Amino acid sequence: xxxxxxxxxxxxAAVAGAAVTGSRAVAQQADPAITELQPWMRYLGxxxxxxxYGHPSEHEAHVVRRNVEWLTxxxxxxxxxxxxxxxxxxITPNGLxxxxxxxxxxxxxxxxxxxxxxxxxxxxxxxxxxxxxxxxRVNRVHFLECxxxxxxxxxxxxxxxxxxxxGMIHNVMYTGVPLRLLLEEAGVKTGGKWLLAEGADxxxxxxxxxxxxALDDCLVAFKMNGEALRPEQGYPVRLVxxxxxxxxxxxxxxxxxxxxxxxxxxEETSKYTDLLDNGRARKWTWEMDAKSVITNPSPQAxxxxxxxxxxxxxxxxxxxxxxxxxxVTTDGGVxxxxxxxxxxxxxxSMHRFYYEMDWDGAPLLLQSRAMDSTGYVQPxxxxxxxxxxxxxxxxxxxxxxxxxxxxGEAENVEIS
Amino acid sequence: xxxxxxxxxxxxAAVAGAAVTGSRAVAQQADPAITELQPWMRYLGxxxxxxxYGHPSEHEAHVVRRNVEWLTxxxxxxxxxxxxxxxxxxITPNGLxxxxxxxxxxxxxxxxxxxxxxxxxxxxxxxxxxxxxxxxRVNRVHFLECxxxxxxxxxxxxxxxxxxxxGMIHNVMYTGVPLRLLLEEAGVKTGGKWLLAEGADxxxxxxxxxxxxALDDCLVAFKMNGEALRPEQGYPVRLVxxxxxxxxxxxxxxxxxxxxxxxxxxEETSKYTDLLDNGRARKWTWEMDAKSVITNPSPQAxxxxxxxxxxxxxxxxxxxxxxxxxxVTTDGGVxxxxxxxxxxxxxxSMHRFYYEMDWDGAPLLLQSRAMDSTGYVQPxxxxxxxxxxxxxxxxxxxxxxxxxxxxGEAENVEIS
Numbered sequence: 037x038x039x040x041x042x043x044x045x046x047x048x049a050a051v052a053g054a055a056v057t058g059s060r061a062v063a064q065q066a067d068p069a070i071t072e073l074q075p076w077m078r079y080l081g082x083x084x085x086x087x088x089y090g091h092p093s094e095h096e097a098h099v100v101r102r103n104v105e106w107l108t109x110x111x112x113x114x115x116x117x118x119x120x121x122x123x124x125x126x127i128t129p130n131g132l133x134x135x136x137x138x139x140x141x142x143x144x145x146x147x148x149x150x151x152x153x154x155x156x157x158x159x160x161x162x163x164x165x166x167x168x169x170x171x172x173r174v175n176r177v178h179f180l181e182c183x184x185x186x187x188x189x190x191x192x193x194x195x196x197x198x199x200x201x202x203g204m205i206h207n208v209m210y211t212g213v214p215l216r217l218l219l220e221e222a223g224v225k226t227g228g229k230w231l232l233a234e235g236a237d238x239x240x241x242x243x244x245x246x247x248x249x250a251l252d253d254c255l256v257a258f259k260m261n262g263e264a265l266r267p268e269q270g271y272p273v274r275l276v277x278x279x280x281x282x283x284x285x286x287x288x289x290x291x292x293x294x295x296x297x298x299x300x301x302x303e304e305t306s307k308y309t310d311l312l313d314n315g316r317a318r319k320w321t322w323e324m325d326a327k328s329v330i331t332n333p334s335p336q337a338x339x340x341x342x343x344x345x346x347x348x349x350x351x352x353x354x355x356x357x358x359x360x361x362x363x364v365t366t367d368g369g370v371x372x373x374x375x376x377x378x379x380x381x382x383x384x385s386m387h388r389f390y391y392e393m394d395w396d397g398a399p400l401l402l403q404s405r406a407m408d409s410t411g412y413v414q415p416x417x418x419x420x421x422x423x424x425x426x427x428x429x430x431x432x433x434x435x436x437x438x439x440x441x442x443x444g445e446a447e448n449v450e451i452s
Numbered sequence: 453x454x455x456x457x458x459x460x461x462x463x464x465a466a467v468a469g470a471a472v473t474g475s476r477a478v479a480q481q482a483d484p485a486i487t488e489l490q491p492w493m494r495y496l497g498x499x500x501x502x503x504x505y506g507h508p509s510e511h512e513a514h515v516v517r518r519n520v521e522w523l524t525x526x527x528x529x530x531x532x533x534x535x536x537x538x539x540x541x542x543i544t545p546n547g548l549x550x551x552x553x554x555x556x557x558x559x560x561x562x563x564x565x566x567x568x569x570x571x572x573x574x575x576x577x578x579x580x581x582x583x584x585x586x587x588x589r590v591n592r593v594h595f596l597e598c599x600x601x602x603x604x605x606x607x608x609x610x611x612x613x614x615x616x617x618x619g620m621i622h623n624v625m626y627t628g629v630p631l632r633l634l635l636e637e638a639g640v641k642t643g644g645k646w647l648l649a650e651g652a653d654x655x656x657x658x659x660x661x662x663x664x665x666a667l668d669d670c671l672v673a674f675k676m677n678g679e680a681l682r683p684e685q686g687y688p689v690r691l692v693x694x695x696x697x698x699x700x701x702x703x704x705x706x707x708x709x710x711x712x713x714x715x716x717x718x719e720e721t722s723k724y725t726d727l728l729d730n731g732r733a734r735k736w737t738w739e740m741d742a743k744s745v746i747t748n749p750s751p752q753a754x755x756x757x758x759x760x761x762x763x764x765x766x767x768x769x770x771x772x773x774x775x776x777x778x779x780v781t782t783d784g785g786v787x788x789x790x791x792x793x794x795x796x797x798x799x800x801s802m803h804r805f806y807y808e809m810d811w812d813g814a815p816l817l818l819q820s821r822a823m824d825s826t827g828y829v830q831p832x833x834x835x836x837x838x839x840x841x842x843x844x845x846x847x848x849x850x851x852x853x854x855x856x857x858x859x860g861e862a863e864n865v866e867i868s
Contacts, residue, residue: 068525074564080654081556083527085736088516089508090547093687095562096680100504103616111499123678124627129546131506132679140497146511168760172808175541175795209795211540238496261677262539263548264512288492291684345586379591379625380796392588 053380096371098122100145101132102199112140115182117203120329121337122284122352126177126207126379126386130261133206135268136182138239140290146272148238151256154292158223163271168256171213171221176255176278177385179353181205181324183281183308183430189417193437193448197336201436202329204351207386212257215250219294223313228294232301234276236290243284243351244298245277253278256289267333279355279384280322281310281430313425326414327433328352328362328389328406339395346395352387353410354408361407368401368437368451375404400440401451418452465591483754497717506559508547514538518615528556529655531598533619536745536767537753542593542623542795542802547678551684552598554655554682558704562688565652568674571710574639581688584672587629592671592694593801595769597621597740599697599846605652605833605840609853609864613752617852617864624850626692631666635710644710648717649691652706659700660714661693669694670807672705677740695771695800696738697846700723703805730839742830744768744778744805744822745765755811755860762811768803771826777823780807784817784853793822816856818865834868 092099101116108114118134135141144163145385148394154160185204188194195201219231224247227342231250235241255276258265265271270287283303298304310318330350332338339346348366352359358381363372375389389404406414417434439449506514517532524530534550551557561579570576598620604610611617623633635647640663647666651657661670675679681687693700699719714720714736726734746766749755751781755762764782768775774797779788791805805820822830833850855865 057552074560074652076560077656079652080528081553081558082518083529083556084517084530084532084553085552086557087551087684088518090517090549090682090684092505092680093559093562093683095688099679101500101503101506103500111501112496114500124589124675125625125678127543127625129677129679129680133502133506135503137497140499141502141583142492142497143509144490144492149539166757170757170763172763172792172806173540173765173794177796177803189717209541209543236490236493238493239492259794261541261545262543263515263545264508266506267509268503268506271511341582341586347586347588349589378589380593380798382796388591390588424533 052441079149080154086241089248091135096283099132101134104200106196113138113203115184117199118206120198120203121334123331124349124388126351126388127261128206128208130208130263130269132264133208133266133269134182134204136204137237137268138241139237141268142237143267144236144272144288148194148270149290149351151273152288152291153222153294154291155232156225156228157294158225161222161354163218165258168213168258168273171217173211173213175209175211175257177207177209177380177382178276178278179205179207179386180282180285181353183283183321186432186434187429187433189432189434190421190428196448198329198331198334198436199336204282205386207353208260209262210255210257211259212255212276215254215256215275217290218256219250227296230295230298232291232293232295232299233284233289234293235286236288241283242287242299242301242303243286244301244304244405244413245284249277249280273399281308281324281325284322308430310424310430311427311428318424320375321431324353324355325357325431325433326352326354326359326406326408326412327384328359328404329436330364330402330438332439333402333440333444333446334438335446335448339440342444343395343397346393348391348393348402350404352389352391352404353385354405354412355384355407357383359387359406359408362387362389363405363407365403366400368395369403372405399442399443400444401440402440405435417450479842489610492623493671515548520611520616531600531613531620534622536614536619536747537750538767539747540804542767542804543677544622544624546624546679546682546685548625549685550598550620551683552620552698553653553684554657555653557684558653559683560652560688560704561565561639565688565706567689567705569634569638569710570707571648572712573710574641577638581674584629584674584689587633589626589627589629591625591669593623593625593796593798594692594694595621595623595800596698596701597769599699602848602852603845603849605848606837606844609866612864614745614747614750614852615752617688620698621802623769624676625678626671626673627675628671628692629765629784631670631672631691634672634708642853643712646711646714648707648709648711648715649700649702649705650707650709650737651702652704657699657702657840658715658717658719659702660717660720661700665693665696681825695740697724697740700738715725724846726840726846727843729843734840737847740769740771741849742768742770742772742775742822742824742828744775744830745852746780746818746820746854749818749856749860749862750854751862751864754862755856758860759811759813762809764807764809765819766805768805768819768822769801770822770828771800772828773799773825775803775822775824778803779821779823780805782809782816784810785819788821813858814859818856818862819851819852821851833866
């Protein structure tokens with residue numbers, strides 16, 4: 037390392053809290069481009085009246101949600117994926133939050149929409165959106181992960197890219213009314229132990245939620261990342277069930293029924309249960325276990341700069357709390373290095389980690405391993421299969437492996 | 453209060469950490485709309501392949517940035533405003549972040565863009581975007597406020613709406629490289645005490661920044677709220693100068709020159725200085741003082757629901773740290789109530805506050821007063837005028853007053 041590189045290395049270690057490798061090797065000491073007058077330096081651009089609601093640069097047109105056509109019979113009951121490999125930090129922009137619908141995007145008129153609370157309550161109530169805005173609100177950042185995220189991986193390395201293997205997740209700041217306040221307003225009767233949440237879409241998506249969770253940290257949310265919910269995310273109002281599988285976060289929320297037992301509807305019996313080897317199914321597997329994935333480098337984001345300073349980064353989350361630590365290995369688990377966490381660490385929210393290294397150009401076997409605030413450690417896929425078999429689609433939080441070859445390309449592989 | 457309302461009040465106080473008033477008065481016990489089958493319940497919606505990059509509901513078409521034509525001679529050297537009254541929480545969505553340009557929106561090709569560091573350095577360097585991505589990154593949420601935010605208010609209550617009086621601010625999560633690491637890579641010579649940041653737009657916007665700040669917490673940022681910077685916010689790379697006036701956050705950043713003294717360019721002498729009564733000007737007024745504003749109710753967001761439960765909310769920020777406390781008055785300052793803060797409290801980031809009350813339908817004089825982590829208390833506009841006169845355009849952080857009349861409409865007023 038040159039003196040300046042070493043100086044950056046040492047000072048960086050003191051400040052950034054992690055090894056810092058200078059890019060002196062890649063930065064040029066002279067470059068004609070810097071002296072050229074580019075078009076944007078010579079001509080006036082569009083004014084402040086051109087974009088009332090802004091959009092990304094045309095050079096970012098490749099940063100989009102993508103679906104996999106062969107995965108489902110029809111796009112109206114399907115899923116698309118968040119481009120995790122194109123993002124950084126912990127906030128998912130609203131336009132890139134993955135979608136999962138059972139009957140397409142319901143285009144709800146907020147003026148006509150109503151939320152009803154009925155069943156075992158003292159007073160059945162119906163709320164307009166304006167009514168909901170008169171209750172106290174809170175703001176919380178939470179990840180939403182589909183139970184089927186990484187589901188294809190039960191059968192071994194399948195999809196080539198973290199957008200497809202891990203992109204059924206997003207992380208946004210919600211503004212909403214604590215569900216508990218609305219239930220208290222209606223008055224839950226003594227026998228009321230369960231809640232049925234029903235959506236206003238054509239599938240009338242429904243899920244049973246235990247009263248303990250409903251009274252704990254659930255929200256009836258109307259804003260995401262500061263603005264109104266997007267139509268595909270349940271506009272004008274959705275349920276937020278922190279840390280629990282995404283299908284329970286009922287979108288276009290129209291009804292909350294209080295009952296004395298679970299409803300055992302289709303989406304919680306034939307679907308969203310985990311069939312084990314012995315033919316029995318795990319039911320009510322609501323909580324999302326601690327999980328992580330390296331987003332860069334990855335199959336959709338190869339190393340293009342050759343040897344030298346390399347930034348490895350990814351995301352981690354847990355349905356049980358925070359993720360204080362993530363370890364990274366570059367040799368398939370022979371040696372692990374503690375990654376540097378950067379950005380706010382919040383309950384049941386996504387966390388961002390980095391591991392900086394000098395790449396010598398040799399092939400890498402990249403993995404990340406999350407440890408959450410309960411002490412739970414993310415398991416390998418093989419460990420999960422030993423316990424749950426391979427019949428399941430859901431709750432695969434196993435460690436992901438990317439094989440990076442000498443030319444910087446990465447692919448989805450499994451190692452034992 | 454009814455029993456259920458009182459129950460909500462007490463439990464809410466324990467949980468939400470603030471007075472909670474039920475909306476029993478407004479929620480209906482029966483409503484035909486809830487039994488009607490709306491169109492979105494009967495027909496399939498668009499599929500997951502319809503919106504690769506999403507957009508807001510058509511019912512939110514009014515939620516946009518707005519400019520004021522008479523404010524500037526031409527929209528290419530002008531400003532538009534964030535619709536604060538339509539937002540909640542603390543994150544500003546990228547499409548609604550206010551814009552200020554001196555020569556319009558530069559449409560930069562990231563493949564052609566370069567960042568040069570020259571002047572009093574050991575080794576002048578030129579970085580491509582790919583080079584920058586090889587340095588360690590950090591993630592931080594910071595507000596950016598234009599020094600001219602609320603500038604019209606020096607002359608008394610002018611613009612009728614918080615979008616116009618306080619909308620030259622946004623708050624996003626940035627991902628970027630600590631500026632210090634890049635300066636260390638080039639090696640700042642002993643005499644290097646100042647930094648000139650230059651933009652690649654047609655105005656070649658430049659500002660002098662003291663080396664202490666540059667080495668402290670400045671970032672060379674390439675992402676906002678997870679995705680690439682928007683063109684109007686400096687795509688592909690901008691300077692982040694936490695807590696300091698927005699014009700120093702040079703967009704489309706192309707050059708950083710190290711020098712032994714400030715450059716005294718136009719934007720830091722004839723502009724962005726504060727002319728006092730005695731004819732002398734305050735210079736280098738970089739830090740943004742603690743400030744707050746009630747966003748709802750406000751002139752653009754009147755009370756439409758009549759008497760009863762009312763949620764008052766707004767935002768607060770300080771260039772010197774966090775805002776642990778905001779007080780709210782509904783009688784023009786005769787009595788103050790401590791507001792409830794909700795959402796993450798981060799250094800030099802926006803904070804959200806709420807004050808819930810039962811409105812009796814009588815006129816209100818609404819004000820909010822921020823207190824930051826240094827103990828600084830937001831002053832009245834009159835207190836500022838006594839010290840600085842009325843010649844200035846910049847750094848008006850005075851307390852804002854909204855007069856709400858009996859029919860719920862609000863207007864911008866001044867009281868002494």
